[in-house]
Structures are given as structure tokens and as C-alpha cells.
Amino acid sequence: MMKLLQEELEFSKELENQKKRFEQEALAMEKTNHQLRHQINKQKERLKFKRSESESLQQKFKIIAAIPEKAVKFIGVEKEIPDHKLEEDCLHIQGQFSIIQNPALTLSGGQALITFEEEQVAERILKLARCPVTIDKTKMDVKPSRVALDTTVKFEVQLNVSLKKIEVSNIPPILPEERIRDKLELNFSKPSLGGGEVENVKYNKDSGTAVITFLHTGVAERVAMKNTYPLDMGLRVSQVFVSLCTEHQIKKFQTFCGTSRRTVLLSGISDVLDEEDLQDNLEIHFQKPNNYGGEVENIKYNAQGQTTMAYFNEETVASE
Numbered sequence: 001m002m003k004l005l006q007e008e009l010e011f012s013k014e015l016e017n018q019k020k021r022f023e024q025e026a027l028a029m030e031k032t033n034h035q036l037r038h039q040i041n042k043q044k045e046r047l048k049f050k051r052s053e054s055e056s057l058q059q060k061f062k063i064i065a066a067i068p069e070k071a072v073k074f075i076g077v078e079k080e081i082p083d084h085k086l087e088e089d090c091l092h093i094q095g096q097f098s099i100i101q102n103p104a105l106t107l108s109g110g111q112a113l114i115t116f117e118e119e120q121v122a123e124r125i126l127k128l129a130r131c132p133v134t135i136d137k138t139k140m141d142v143k144p145s146r147v148a149l150d151t152t153v154k155f156e157v158q159l160n161v162s163l164k165k166i167e168v169s170n171i172p173p174i175l176p177e178e179r180i181r182d183k184l185e186l187n188f189s190k191p192s193l194g195g196g197e198v199e200n201v202k203y204n205k206d207s208g209t210a211v212i213t214f215l216h217t218g219v220a221e222r223v224a225m226k227n228t229y230p231l232d233m234g235l236r237v238s239q240v241f242v243s244l245c246t247e248h249q250i251k252k253f254q255t256f257c258g259t260s261r262r263t264v265l266l267s268g269i270s271d272v273l274d275e276e277d278l279q280d281n282l283e284i285h286f287q288k289p290n291n292y293g294g295e296v297e298n299i300k301y302n303a304q305g306q307t308t309m310a311y312f313n314e315e316t317v318a319s320e
Contacts, residue, residue, distance in 0.1 A: 054227050093161040102311040103149040103258045109304040112266040114286055114296060119261045121294035135281045138272040147260040155253040163217045165245035166224055168210040172238050177205050187231050188212050194222045211245055260312055275303045
């Protein structure tokens with residue numbers, strides 16, 4: 001009898017221990033599920049933000065312009081393409097862009113830039129060691145100096161956009177390399193998702209990216225417009241990022257320095273008036289021939305405690 005009671009107590013104790021273990025495991029699983037749900041919601045919010053950002057950028061870079069009619073005249077063939085290469089040449093969108101950085105100068109407090117209409121006026125001012133200027137009964141010695149601009153660059157960007165290839169990124173490495181390649185080919189060949197017949201797949205496991213070549217044109221553009229694409233990996237469906245495959249080259253890269261022939265930098269100016277009134281008084285002073293001045297095209301005064309970036313165009317800059 002005592003033995004049966006002992007066995008019953010041990011069995012009850014074991015059941016109680018198992019119940020506690022199950023409760024602990026259930027709590028752990030609930031905690032894990034809560035964390036996963038939180039991560040999923042966070043990723044959904046991130047995806048929503050990225051889609052909104054993508055739509056905003058698409059709208060920002062859309063160009064809508066009423067282009068006037070213009071008479072054109074054919075003057076000759078620039079490049080002849082053989083018939084057997086015609087289709088290949090039409091598989092890309094090519095563009096060329098010239099990038100020219102405007103020369104710039106950092107204007108500190110108590111400085112002014114003054115541009116004269118004639119170069120000889122600027123040269124006369126630059127020959128002076130100082131310019132005595134009286135503003136609101138306050139005398140100050142303003143120092144003129146030649147404008148030394150920061151180094152600027154000029155280059156061309158040649159862009160080549162493929163109409164048959166897309167670049168896929170954010171591919172999760174949850175399968176062997178060969179199986180991922182097969183999954184990519186299978187998923188992107190589905191017409192129901194906007195895909196089409198795949199000609200080639202190049203997968204890079206280190207970067208988690210791939211380049212997919214479709215057999216026909218039009219498919220790559222259709223897929224790239226989605227920005228994201230569902231990739232069924234068997235274990236789960238992942239959203240990967242898609243875009244048209246582009247190649248670019250930088251050519252004719254040049255650096256140059258410039259000096260402005262008609263602009264003079266004035267330093268050592270005191271804030272005896274507000275910025276606008278002081279600027280007007282400086283313009284009047286340097287317009288007078290008896291102050292070695294002349295007609296002023298533009299002037300910009302920067303008050304004490306401020307910093308301004310001034311940009312120049314090619315009309316007022318001489319390359320060196």
C-alpha cells in the first residue's frame with residue numbers, strides 16, 4: 001500500500017514537472033513568436049517606406065515638358081550598323097551626359113564679392129593695397145584681393161541600359177548555390193508575375209545579387225517597374241529588389257582651377273549698418289571713378305558671423 005502511494009506521488013510530481021516544462025516552452029515560443037511578429041511588422045513598415053520613397057523619386061524625376069516643333073534636316077549617316085547587328089544594337093538604351101561643376105568660393109563674415117562690368121575696373125582695384133571706405137561716418141580700410149576659386153571638375157558619363165537584363169539584389173542565401181540559381185530562373189519565368197522566358201542567370205552568392213537575361217525585350221522593363229519581386233524559395237517567399245541592369249563609364253575627366261577676371265574679393269568690412277544698407281553703400285562707393293571704380297554688375301556682402309558659398313559661371317571665370 002505504501003509503495004503504491006509512493007509511486008503515485010512520484011508520478012504526480014513528474015506530471016507537475018512536465019507541466020512546468022511545457023508551460024516554460026510555451027512561454028518561450030510565445031516570446032519568440034512575438035519577436036518574429038514585431039520583426040515582420042518592422043520589415044513591412046520598412047518596405048512600405050521604401051515603396052513610398054521609390055514612388056516619390058519616380059515622380060520627382062519625371063520630366064514633363066512641352067517641346068516646340070523644330071525643323072530638322074538630314075545631313076548624313078553618323079554610324080552604319082550592319083543588318084546582322086541591328087537587333088543587338090537595339091537591345092540597349094545609350095546616353096551621354098556632360099557634368100560641369102560650377103567653381104565656388106567660401107565667403108566669410110565681413111567679406112564681399114563685387115563684379116564689375118569691365119575687367120580693367122577690377123584690375124585697377126586689385127592694384128590698390130587698401131581701399132579707404134567711409135560708411136555712416138565710419139572709416140574702414142577694405143582690402144581687395146583676387147578671387148581664388150576651389151578646384152572644380154568636368155567629365156562625361158556614358159550610360160548603357162540593357163533592355164533584356166535585370167539586376168536582382170537582397171537574395172537570401174538559404175539554399176545551395178545551384179538551387180538558388182534554379183529558383184531564380186523558375187520564378188522570373190512566370191508570366192503571371194510579369195516574367196518571361198529566361199535566357200541566362202548569373203548568381204553571386206557573396207553579394208546576394210544576380211543578373212538575369214531574358215530571351216525577349218520588354219520583359220526586363222516590365223519586371224523592373226515593380227521595384228520588388230516575390231521569390232519563392234520553397235521554404236519561404238522573399239521580396240527581392242529588381243532594377244534594370246546598367247553600365248556606366250566616366251570619360252574626359254578634367255580638373256581645373258579658375259580666377260574671376262571681373263570679380264574682386266573685399267575683406268575687413270565692419271557691420272556699421274544692416275547687411276542690405278551696407279551692401280548698397282559699398283556698391284555706391286565702388287561705382288565712383290574717383291574711387292578707381294566703375295559700373296557694378298553684381299555685389300554680395302556677407303555679414304559678420306555668417307558663411308556663404310558663392311558660385312561662379314563660366315562667363316566670369318578664366319581657367320588656369
